[in-house]
Amino acid sequence: MNQDYIKPNNWSILEEGFDAERVESSESLFSIGNGAMGQRANFEEYYSGSTFQGSYIAGVYYPDKTKVGWWKNGYPEYFAKVLNAPNWIGINVFINGEALDLATCKEVKNFRRELNMKEGWYERSFTAVMLNELEVSVKVIRFLSLKRNELGVINYEVEVINSDATIVFEPYLDSGITNEDANWEEKFWKTLEVKTNEDKGFITAKTLKTEFHATAFMQSGLYRNGSKQNVEASEVSFDEKVIFRYTTEAKKGEKIALHKFAGYVTDMNHKRDQLVQAATSVLDAAVDAGFENLLNEQKEAWASIWETADIAIQGDVKAQQGIRFNIFQLNQTYLGEDARLNIGPKGFTGEKYGGSTYWDTEAYCIPFYMATKNQSVARNLLTYRYNHLNKAIENAEKLGFSNGAALYPMVTMNGEESHNEWEITFEEIHRNGAMVVAIKRYVDYTGDFSYIPEKGLEVMIAIARFWQQRANYSTKRDKYVILGVTGPNEYENNVNNNWYTNYLAKWCIDYCMESLEKVKSDYASDYERLMAKTALSAEELAEWKEVSEKMYFPYSEEYKLFLQQDNFLDKEIIPVSELPKSQRPINQKWSWDRILRSCYIKQADVLQGFYFFEDQFSKEELEKHFDFYEPLTIHESSLSPCVHSIQAAALGRMEQAYEFYLRTSRLDLDDYNNEVKEGCHITSMAGTWMSIVEGFGGMRVLNGTLSFNPQIPEGWESFSFKLNFRNQILKINVAPGKTSFSLEGDKPLEILVKGKPVKVEPSVPVTV
Structure with a gap:
């Protein structure tokens, strides 16, 4: 601090x-x-x-105009x-x-x-x-x-x-x-x-x-x-x-x-x-x-x-001030009324990051706006990307992709790529997957599948085409590999087989194919329209399937865990705890060369994948990966502490979850990274909201049902929040040993609390 x-x-x-x-x-x-x-x-x-x-x-x-020492083909003009x-x-x-x-x-x-x-x-x-x-x-x-x-x-x-x-x-x-x-x-x-x-x-x-x-x-x-x-x-x-x-x-x-x-x-x-x-x-x-x-x-x-948006915390003023500051700044930045607008990482507080749209919107912001406003606001954010699909296809064409493959920009105002750091602009392709993750989260939370046949599937097809073309077959491995990328951890550039990127690519293809089947059976006229528009063939789908089934994931037999990328264990593994405070933040104290050779992780990378696809891994697997990667994570990205807070809570480690929550909620107020004069970290503030709702509240949507696994940090008397879930407002109040639910709506809501079904009637509070 x-x-x-x-x-x-x-x-x-x-x-x-x-x-x-x-x-x-x-x-x-x-x-x-x-x-x-x-x-x-x-x-x-x-x-x-x-x-x-x-x-x-x-x-x-x-x-x-982009300012670079030399020009490369495909470089953004501005x-x-x-x-x-x-x-x-x-x-x-x-x-x-x-x-x-x-x-x-x-x-x-x-x-x-x-x-x-x-x-x-x-x-x-x-x-x-x-x-x-x-x-x-x-x-x-x-x-x-x-x-x-x-x-x-x-x-x-x-x-x-x-x-x-x-x-x-x-x-x-x-x-x-x-x-x-x-x-x-x-x-x-x-x-x-x-x-x-x-x-x-x-x-x-x-x-x-x-x-x-x-x-x-x-x-x-x-x-x-x-x-x-x-x-x-x-x-x-x-x-x-x-x-x-x-x-x-x-x-x-x-x-x-x-x-x-x-x-x-x-x-x-x-x-x-x-x-x-x-x-x-x-x-x-x-x-x-x-x-x-x-x-x-x-x-x-x-x-x-x-x-609807407030989170009230009793018994911890600094934690309360932090979350309200985050919610306040998010609402000052974007209110969801204009589909032409989006959420810049600095909002209106500074000029860093150009005030543009990043993958932060899809990965972190949509859940906050969906639950504290309504599904039309989230739909506007998804529509923003649908409206930029043709530009995303052009962006991919500039890099040599074909057949309607789309690469969404790292940074944009109008759909065109406008980021000017090579290793981020052309290697951090995982942002493409966040577009599809956002669509799935929207459908799961709102129950509104209609977005997929209307607009979403077009985006998903174009992204699946990109992943199929971006992967290449390795004869040596008899697997598909993805080379020359940067994962969410930007302290690693130009690596091969970043686990998170490879996993996301496979998942995007699988989810697109699954959605195609559902649209084919339930929305026949949309299916015919989309097949005609995209010229998608059975042969192409077979190519997608092969890439998905044979995707390579770096794995260590010694540690029995997925590796962040090929050769990660060639690095000297020294925990962050052994790094002198005088050396941090390393992005202000070290040369870029030294950072790239170190084992230090800027933000959740493998753990980002475990967060998005939690249902595909066991708690034991999460624990093993968390215990290996978190001690190497230096959290110099604003997007890192919130994911770690949610996962620490999922593992029942509330003391650690609270520490991460405080760091994400007071990142700017306490200026952890010594840079607040450049502006506040607006998009990561949505992650702070998730730390409480998904972390401490344990909120998930399981097969269309709201589920909670509530826990409370030591010293808190209570915390409460509201969710607009499918046009009904549910208020959740968590205190030591008990959780209360009250519903504003016109029909009862079936929820799960610690795996057990609970029925909440309108205007009749229930305490578990």
Whole structure:
């Protein structure tokens, strides 16, 4: 653990005391979003210290030219990245002519931040002694409206404590922004129009290359001790900036506040020639509602989300704060209402990973959204990949595959591969299998098989074709092998026969063939349509079957376990426990060459397979593999601790399961990997939810029936969560020695608890 300044609290993220060294980390941790846009917790007023400005619009991206030393055939032309969008939060503040700047003040006292997760708002307050000896108290509340997702709201309140003073507020819009992660230091936006209309300001800009058009807008009003003031603003406009200047005299102790309404409208949702008109409508409605009403709307919207999504833990504040932070950030990032959007690994909290879509969505996020919202949200996420199938086929064609074989991208915005590290882009092909795993999980959980004949089977056929072509026959082994890959463990590159990849390939082929049979018998017209569309023949199916039946899996007779890949035991096997703390994280302390030669595992690899395909292995096999691989796993991927937590719980090792849970839930809050200033790990946060629901709750779906094997960490008084299972809400409350179930629905639900059937009637709690 590298930091511990976040104060434990059940419902809020709290920071007390100003420390310039923490500013960028806190900008990540206190980020806000509403699914359509989001922003880091930058200060509204000017700050001359070190800061990482970030304000982002969902779905708006730029194809930054790939930066490599030399080019190889098949290399992606560009690296897609989410763009730092025109800044609308800015409010310069001058008191008696001096700019308020926390980096240059004589003293900053009572500094406090709060991210209120229950109600969805961010507040910052402080008292500053300025160079001109004025002492000012400042309180700022900011939120991005869930109900009006193009709107953000700021209430910026200043009180001069020791004197009368002249206060100047300068709310502004600025499109002259750059990305922190620009490869070539260029700008990504072209400003098209800077416009004002009375007290409204607009900047319309377009992204270069991708030609997304967005209008940033603002309107402000001045308040004295809560009463609206009629203060005329003077106006300053530049090529890329529009500023309104509000000047007022303030008596000592008077509270002067600026209410700023602002945000973005884009051509994803409006016609280009009507963006300013759309922005005007948003502003008129916001001003009409007013700050207090908008804040109340926000509280109600978040209350509705928490009604199903919350996990309540009694008796462990840090664990409670961790899970709520994870659930809150997931909902700030994606709400499931737009099938064009997806979940970036950093969400709206930073620029690393380009804000793109990874296999994290299918492997970790779908179960969370499916159970805490409804199956239509999960269907949207599956449809996102179906809509990209033709691009996935093109991606495979670029690498020499044929006959409609598809390789889904490692990183994408529009279905096209846009990741620019060779060993990940072209070797980490296991992501293809996650697409099929997600389809099966959806069908198992919802009981909605109809997705497979409608859309899913096309995806599965294209992926099965890829695996059949990617495997090659080894005469020496009389087996099919898969060479030159990288598994989930990225601390091994260009290996042969990664067990997880080979197992996934075989499973994908088998599941596709099984689904084909079911569609043939139950959905005849869909079957005929798909056979005609894909030109799938009996000869090709025979080739698939041969690859599946003769797939090779590296195995050690000595240890009686599957090997992560060929020759894994050639490595010097030294447990992580013997590695000095000063050497970690190894990805920041060691050369890449040294990492690749070591036995250390970045994230669950063989164990990832045991997690996905738990029903195909015995508990004894899991225990043997867990005991061999976990001591070698360094957990420097955010996706690692959650899988280990679930498996430790399955083995009844609750102390270890709890340690892994705490690590995954507080990965960013405690900055385990010393990198939170780059942004939070959004997609792994869904794994935190799984650690409790699948790990401690032992939730599985067995032949269409919800099953639980509940356990509780030592020291917890209880924990509870809800599941939306096939349009009925089941609440589970686990306490030492007993578990209670209550059902919101209209028909009874048969479940299994520790293998025994239990019937739960609507509105009649059952305790086991």
